[in-house]
Amino acid sequence: xxxxxxxxxxxxxxxxxxxxxxxxxxxxxxxxxxxxxxxxxxxxxxxxxxxxxxxxxxxxxxxxxxxxxxxxxxxxxxxxxxxxxxxxxxxxxxxxxxxxxxxxxxxxxxxxxxxxxxxxxxxxxxxxxxxxxxxxxxxxxxxxxxxxxxxxxxxxxxxx
Numbered sequence: 001x002x003x004x005x006x007x008x009x010x011x012x013x014x015x016x017x018x019x020x021x022x023x024x025x026x027x028x029x030x031x032x033x034x035x036x037x038x039x040x041x042x043x044x045x046x047x048x049x050x051x052x053x054x055x056x057x058x059x060x061x062x063x064x065x066x067x068x069x070x071x072x073x074x075x076x077x078x079x080x081x082x083x084x085x086x087x088x089x090x091x092x093x094x095x096x097x098x099x100x101x102x103x104x105x106x107x108x109x110x111x112x113x114x115x116x117x118x119x120x121x122x123x124x125x126x127x128x129x130x131x132x133x134x135x136x137x138x139x140x141x142x143x144x145x146x147x148x149x150x151x152x153x154x155x156x157x158x159x160x
Contacts, residue, residue, distance in 0.1 A: 049137075055118075131157070
């Protein structure tokens, strides 16, 4: 007997195997895309934290150049900062905005998923005339839950 074609069972098995392969490929692609999104958010948050610390350092340096007392612009408390800030802004729990140029601020653009808080404290080891501690917390929400990145900077009064 000469069989020319596939039986119904062979077709069902072939379609089932192709479906399993496609489901595996599609789930791998989906997992990869979500991993890329998480990595992107982590990178943006780390850069926002670094930017916050750099702004605090610039405020300290501005005090030195103007002859102000160490820490006079860095009083203890919680603050906001923008990339163009010359001073610390009072803290409020608001989202950063991303403008058309890709810059994050509180004044212009679309709401982003990130919040940033600057915390200025006196050092526990040294007095406020010697050392200040600046901490940055960048938080955001993902499908897996809330995320936070923290960074710390210790500023010393090295001028006599």
